[in-house]
Amino acid sequence: MKRYPNVSGSIRRRLLLILLSGAVILSLGLFFTFQNFAVNLAEESQDNILKASATSILDAVSVENGELNLDLLYAAFSMLSNDADDRVFYAIRANEEFLTGYKDLPRPEKAQLTENYVTLRFEEQPVRLVELDRIVSVAGSPTVISVAVAQTLDGQNALLSRIFTVAVSAGLGVFALVVLLALISERATVSPLIRMTDSVGRRGPNELRPVAAPVPVEMEPLVVALNGFMDRLRKSLSRTEEFIADAAHRVRTPLATVRTHAEATLLRVQKEENREALWEMIRAIDESSRAAGQMLDHAMVTLRADDLEREKIDLGELATELVDRLTPIADLRDIELKLTTNPNVTIEGDPILIQSALRNLLDNAIKYSPPESDVSISVNHQGARASVQIQDQGRGFKADNIPELTNRFQRGENVDGIIGSGLGLTIAADVARAHVGELKLHNNKDIGACATLLFPSL
Amino acid sequence: MRFLLIEDNQNLANATIGRLTIDGHVVDHAASLEDAKLFITASDYDLILLDIMLPDGDGRSFLKTHTQSSDTTPVIVTTARSEVSDRVGMLDLGADDYIIKPFDFTELEARCRAVLRRKRGDRGNVSRLGDIEFDSLSGTLKTQDGRLKLRNRELRLFEIFANAPEQIFAKSKLVDRLFSYDKDVTENAIEVYVGRLRKHLKGTRVEIQTIRGMGYMLVIT
Numbered sequence: 001m002k003r004y005p006n007v008s009g010s011i012r013r014r015l016l017l018i019l020l021s022g023a024v025i026l027s028l029g030l031f032f033t034f035q036n037f038a039v040n041l042a043e044e045s046q047d048n049i050l051k052a053s054a055t056s057i058l059d060a061v062s063v064e065n066g067e068l069n070l071d072l073l074y075a076a077f078s079m080l081s082n083d084a085d086d087r088v089f090y091a092i093r094a095n096e097e098f099l100t101g102y103k104d105l106p107r108p109e110k111a112q113l114t115e116n117y118v119t120l121r122f123e124e125q126p127v128r129l130v131e132l133d134r135i136v137s138v139a140g141s142p143t144v145i146s147v148a149v150a151q152t153l154d155g156q157n158a159l160l161s162r163i164f165t166v167a168v169s170a171g172l173g174v175f176a177l178v179v180l181l182a183l184i185s186e187r188a189t190v191s192p193l194i195r196m197t198d199s200v201g202r203r204g205p206n207e208l209r210p211v212a213a214p215v216p217v218e219m220e221p222l223v224v225a226l227n228g229f230m231d232r233l234r235k236s237l238s239r240t241e242e243f244i245a246d247a248a249h250r251v252r253t254p255l256a257t258v259r260t261h262a263e264a265t266l267l268r269v270q271k272e273e274n275r276e277a278l279w280e281m282i283r284a285i286d287e288s289s290r291a292a293g294q295m296l297d298h299a300m301v302t303l304r305a306d307d308l309e310r311e312k313i314d315l316g317e318l319a320t321e322l323v324d325r326l327t328p329i330a331d332l333r334d335i336e337l338k339l340t341t342n343p344n345v346t347i348e349g350d351p352i353l354i355q356s357a358l359r360n361l362l363d364n365a366i367k368y369s370p371p372e373s374d375v376s377i378s379v380n381h382q383g384a385r386a387s388v389q390i391q392d393q394g395r396g397f398k399a400d401n402i403p404e405l406t407n408r409f410q411r412g413e414n415v416d417g418i419i420g421s422g423l424g425l426t427i428a429a430d431v432a433r434a435h436v437g438e439l440k441l442h443n444n445k446d447i448g449a450c451a452t453l454l455f456p457s458l
Numbered sequence: 459m460r461f462l463l464i465e466d467n468q469n470l471a472n473a474t475i476g477r478l479t480i481d482g483h484v485v486d487h488a489a490s491l492e493d494a495k496l497f498i499t500a501s502d503y504d505l506i507l508l509d510i511m512l513p514d515g516d517g518r519s520f521l522k523t524h525t526q527s528s529d530t531t532p533v534i535v536t537t538a539r540s541e542v543s544d545r546v547g548m549l550d551l552g553a554d555d556y557i558i559k560p561f562d563f564t565e566l567e568a569r570c571r572a573v574l575r576r577k578r579g580d581r582g583n584v585s586r587l588g589d590i591e592f593d594s595l596s597g598t599l600k601t602q603d604g605r606l607k608l609r610n611r612e613l614r615l616f617e618i619f620a621n622a623p624e625q626i627f628a629k630s631k632l633v634d635r636l637f638s639y640d641k642d643v644t645e646n647a648i649e650v651y652v653g654r655l656r657k658h659l660k661g662t663r664v665e666i667q668t669i670r671g672m673g674y675m676l677v678i679t
Binding site for chain 2: 245246248249251254256257258259260261263264266267268279289293325329332333334371372
């Protein structure tokens with residue numbers, strides 16, 4: 001019987017989710033930081049050149065003989081030239097009066113400027129503009145010279161798009177790297193778990209050795225607990241089996257003494273009433289020892305059926321052995337056990353249980369048969385199943401009893417004085433069920449009962 | 459027959475000895491493996507009855523040394539443990555057969571007979587009675603007319619008579635010896651089997667006589 005645990009989530013999936021979202025956040029963060037830094041750097045460098053250009057224009061303003069003199073240097077503009085052939089505009093004013101340059105170049109409000117710079121539109125394209133002031137004394141009166149230099153942004157945009165490409169590939173590269181690391185660490189983390197799960201899952205029902213494979217330190221408490229459980233289970237199972245065997249021994253030994261004495265006494269007594277009493281005594285002893293034995297067998301069958309041992313069993317060989325074993329008992333009543341077997345009728349199961357089931361059916365057949373009759377046992381293939389059929393020439397089942405006969409302690413109504421515990425068919429049916437098989441009971445056409453055990457063929 | 463009984467439970471041993479003696483067997487009792495070894499070296503036995511659980515070691519170890527020795531005396535193991543629980547089959551350990559306690563002595567006798575028959579083969583246990591030969595192991599009667607195989611119950615009944623000629627056996631005693639303790643057995647069944655034996659013995663000097671009101675006895679005329 002498998003009990004399925006309450007499964008929720010997966011360590012692997014959870015770990016991957018965490019690591020992958022970390023990777024996404026990390027690479028996005030990296031991308032934005034890089035991009036931001038590069039854009040600032042590009043703007044700053046353009047701004048610096050614009051400022052240098054404007055400063056060099058201002059430097060070229062001189063006052064000679066009380067007049068402003070402006071000597072525009074080519075160098076002031078050439079420093080702005082670049083690969084993108086950006087256009088350069090300028091405007092020079094003295095006390096707000098336009099002197100030279102592009103008259104239409106917009107004058108930014110003072111508020112719009114951040115550290116003298118502004119980005120605005122001119123001649124239908126965005127430009128970066130710097131405006132610097134300087135106060136000079138012209139003929140004794142202070143004059144504010146203001147120089148505005150602007151440049152289109154093509155060069156900067158080209159640079160930015162190059163930087164963007166680099167930033168994107170850096171982000172993707174980091175993402176790929178982190179994903180790779182995530183997969184590796186997921187595997188490294190989960191693989192000891194999987195190894196242990198495999199080694200525990202592959203075990204047969206009776207393999208209760210402690211887990212010996214190396215495990216990481218974090219799993220140590222789990223493995224210690226597991227080994228502890230297995231140790232306790234092994235001890236408890238063997239204690240139970242030992243107890244069952246021991247209980248049988250304890251009950252049966254004194255019964256054997258009493259029975260033997262009773263038998264010996266019976267052969268010596270003369271009085272008919274004493275003889276009757278001793279017969280009753282022996283019958284009672286047989287009944288109780290049979291009941292004790294069958295109850296303990298039943299307990300053993302239940303215990304073993306829970307965790308079935310599986311080995312290959314040749315039903316023909318098993319039946320032959322059993323018939324050999326029971327022949328002396330059948331002989332006592334001149335009952336002949338007729339065995340017919342087909343070769344290679346094999347099944348998979350616990351031989352002790354299968355043997356117990358068969359012995360119970362054969363015991364019954366012998367017990368309920370009249371002296372000098374035949375019991376036939378045949379081992380056969382029946383389609384995809386293997387069957388053992390036991391037919392006797394006895395009283396048969398009472399038809400309405402059949403469905404209840406496999407219940408515990410349920411005996412047929414027609415057993416008369418024959419000793420039985422009411423557990424034999426229960427054991428046989430339980431064994432069949434544990435092996436995904438079936439126990440079929442019916443009466444033969446002419447006379448006697450027929451019991452068939454069916455198991456899936458190997 | 460000569461038995462060696464290896465059994466540590468004194469009560470059970472006494473009872474078993476008493477019961478086997480009634481059937482005319484001779485029994486030596488060893489309460490430990492140590493004693494058992496001494497008995498075996500000192501005398502020969504037809505059969506060893508071995509309790510598998512002993513105080514000074516498992517009966518299994520005895521079986522092992524016994525099978526390895528030159529001694530061919532058959533061993534029947536007696537066990538009170540359940541058949542299902544004994545994982546290692548007694549037979550695999552070298553026992554010739556085993557029997558679960560408590561047992562019916564007719565079953566023990568049947569098992570002994572089967573074991574001895576297997577071990578001795580044709581060199582059976584032949585005794586002469588008048589002009590017939592009786593082999594109690596194979597269950598054959600040899601008369602002047604030929605060989606005849608008795609059925610099990612006929613054999614056991616004849617054996618009782620043959621072991622004690624001219625002794626009278628009451629029907630009820632014969633029932634006790636012959637049948638296991640089913641309620642449905644009647645003394646009429648004894649008459650049936652006696653009738654059959656008489657038919658087999660016709661023309662021989664061996665005769666089963668009815669003693670009115672007392673029972674039957676075998677006489678050699």
